[in-house]
Amino acid sequence: MSKTAICYVTDKGYLFPSLLSAVQARAHAPRAADDIYIFVTMCDDEAFAIFQSVGREEGIHVERMSQGSLDLLNDVSQFGGDSLSGKIPLSSFGRLFLDLELPKGVYDHVFYIDGDTQIIADLTPMLEFPVPDGGVVACRDYFSLMRHADEEWVRTRIMNWRKLNLPEEALPRYFNGGVMKFRMADFPDIRAAAMQAWSDGADRFVAHDQDALNVCLHDKTALASIRWNFPRFMLGLPVEEELKPAIVHFVSHPKPWHGRFPPFTDKWVAPYEEIVARHPRLAPYRPTLDIPHRAVYTWRALKIHVANILSGGRRQDFDASECSAGEI
Numbered sequence: 171m172s173k174t175a176i177c178y179v180t181d182k183g184y185l186f187p188s189l190l191s192a193v194q195a196r197a198h199a200p201r202a203a204d205d206i207y208i209f210v211t212m213c214d215d216e217a218f219a220i221f222q223s224v225g226r227e228e229g230i231h232v233e234r235m236s237q238g239s240l241d242l243l244n245d246v247s248q249f250g251g252d253s254l255s256g257k258i259p260l261s262s263f264g265r266l267f268l269d270l271e272l273p274k275g276v277y278d279h280v281f282y283i284d285g286d287t288q289i290i291a292d293l294t295p296m297l298e299f300p301v302p303d304g305g306v307v308a309c310r311d312y313f314s315l316m317r318h319a320d321e322e323w324v325r326t327r328i329m330n331w332r333k334l335n336l337p338e339e340a341l342p343r344y345f346n347g348g349v350m351k352f353r354m355a356d357f358p359d360i361r362a363a364a365m366q367a368w369s370d371g372a373d374r375f376v377a378h379d380q381d382a383l384n385v386c387l388h389d390k391t392a393l394a395s396i397r398w399n400f401p402r403f404m405l406g407l408p409v410e411e412e413l414k415p416a417i418v419h420f421v422s423h424p425k426p427w428h429g430r431f432p433p434f435t436d437k438w439v440a441p442y443e444e445i446v447a448r449h450p451r452l453a454p455y456r457p458t459l460d461i462p463h464r465a466v467y468t469w470r471a472l473k474i475h476v477a478n479i480l481s482g483g484r485r486q487d488f489d490a491s492e493c494s495a496g497e498i
Contacts, residue, residue, distance in 0.1 A: 172203070172278045172279065172298075173203055173204065173205075173276060173277050173278055173279075174203065174204045174277060174278065174279040174280070174281050174297050174351075175204070175205055175206075175207055175268070175272050175276075175277040175279070175280050175281070175354075176192075176195050176199060176204055176205070176206045176207070176281045176283065176293075176297075177206075177207045177208075177209065177265070177268050177272075177280055177281065177282050177283070178191065178192055178207070178208045178209070178282075178283055178284070178285050179208075179209045179211065179235070179261045179264030179265050179268070179282075180208060180209075180210060180211070180261050180285045181210065181211045181212045181213065181261050182210070182212060182213040182214070182217055182455075183457065184261070184285040184286065185208070185210060185213060185217070185221055185285075185455065186427065186442075186452060186455045186456050186457060187285050187286055187287075187425065187427050187442070187457075188208050188285030189208065189221060189224065189225060189228075189230065189232075189445070189452075190288070190427075190441055190442055190445050191283060191285055191286075191287045191288060191289060192206050192208055192225070192228075192230045193228045193230065193445065194288055194289040194290070194441070195283065195289045195293065196228060196229050196230060197289075198289050198290075198291060198292050198293045198416075199293045199294070199297060200294060200297070201229070203297070204281075204297060205231065205277075206229070206230050206231065207230070207231045207232075207233060207271075207272065208221075208225065208230060208231070208232045208233070208285075209233055209234070209235045209264060209268070209271050210232065210233070210234050210235065211235050211240065211243065211261045211264055213234075217455060218232075218234065220451050220452070220455070221452075221455075223451075224449045224451065224452060227449075233271070235264060235267070235271060236270065236271060238270065239264070239267040239270050239271060242267060243263055243264060243267065262378050262379055263378070263379045265282045265347070265350070265379070266357075266360070266361045266364055266365070266379065267361065268280050268282065268357065269354055269357035269358065269361075272354075277354050278353065278354055279297075279301060279351060279352065279353055279354060280351070280352050280354055280357070281293075281296065281297060281350075281351045282349070282350045282351070282352070283348070283349055283417065284347075284348035284349065284419060286348075286419065286420045286421070286425055287348065287349070287417050287418060287419050287420065288417070288418050288420075288426075288438065288441060289416065289417050290415065290416065290417075290418065291414065291415070291416035291417075292416070293416065295498050296351065296394065296398055296416070296498060299351070299392070299394070299498050300392075301351055301352060301353045301356075301392065302390055302391070302392050303353075303356070303390075304353075304356050304359060304360070304390055305356070305387055305390030305391055305392065306345070306350050306351065306352055306360075306383070306387050306390065306391055306392070307350065307351040307391075307392045307393075307394055307498075308345035308346065308347070308349065308350045308351075308391055308392075308393065308394065308399070309345060309346055309349060309393065309394050309395070309396045309398050309399035310342070310343070310344065310345060310346070310393060310396060310492060310493075311344050311345055311346040311380075312346065312401040312403060312404075312421065313327045313328075313331075313344065314341065314342055314343070314344040314345075315396070315492055315493065317341060317342065327376070328341075330374075330376045331344065333371075333374040334371075334374060334375070334381060334384065334385055336384070336385065336388055337388075340384070340388040340389075342492065343388060343391060343393060344384055344388075345380075345383075345384060345387075345391055345393070346380065346399055346401075346419070347377070347379060347380035347383055348399055348419045348421070349398055349399035349417055349419065350383075360383075360386065360387070363386035363387075364379060364382040364383050364385075364386050365382075366386075367381075367382040367385040367386050368382040371385075394498045395413060395493065395494045395498060396413065396415075396493045396494075397413040397414060397415045397416050397417075397494075398415075398416055398417050398498070399417055399419050400413065400415035400416075400417060400418045400419060401419055401421055402418060402419065402420045402421060402422070402433070403421075403422075404493075405418070405433045406433045409493050412493075412494070413493060413494055418438075420438075423463075423467055424459065424463075424464075424467035424470075425457075426438040426439050426442065427439075427442040427456055427457060428457065428458065428459050428464075428467070429459070429464070431467055431468060432472055442456060
């Protein structure tokens, strides 16, 4: 039987939401075939001990990343000169080192998931889907889906994308790094290629390791429907009901663990409250917002929410057919 490690990589800042996502993954993954790991890059001993204990109770392996991987990550984060030194979180590149952290000879595949996600449906189709040799299974990025929109941020993102020097046909296939599946045996080559790409062009990479992975895997990607990496910006649009997301990705700010900002109803906020109720020791580690940030994020979220309402819930600046286009 093929065995998959479902993995998260985080620092203390995202440890709380990562644990919630991992607990949901545990509920939606076959226990006999798959194990779930959270690898932590930076965290004080007290907090780590609490999360490791809670993780054990929930069937999740919470482990510190090895010093060897941390040393390599520190090296990667310095590539690109002074403009980038110290500005790249170690956890951003941690997913490239998962083969060095997992037990040897146990897993055939690694299914990486960002911590700012919720998992609300069965993961079996993704866990069973084959990965192309030397490649990745992933979903189109929100920017790729929105590439035809007449918005300043899209134009800026496309301008930055062109600096990657990829063929034009790679633009609609640009994938998001928040949900990816790899073959375990391919990790050394993918890591080497991504690190080389980063070393050669870090100052051009707005999305850091995501850009690096797209550079080296753009022609080795099996695209999945965005139901496996559904961006929060599409919540409430018809495409949500059509696709019935399995994994919702809360890109940008605010996040649902911060509170009930549109479009976050109880459906998205309550899971964080429930895990704290079940494990009160986690309460001090649920991230909060100060008053100025709450005001800014409330206004930003309301503007988007009102725009969707005024359009009858059908504000779409993307090709809906591309959302479902994929091999699963």
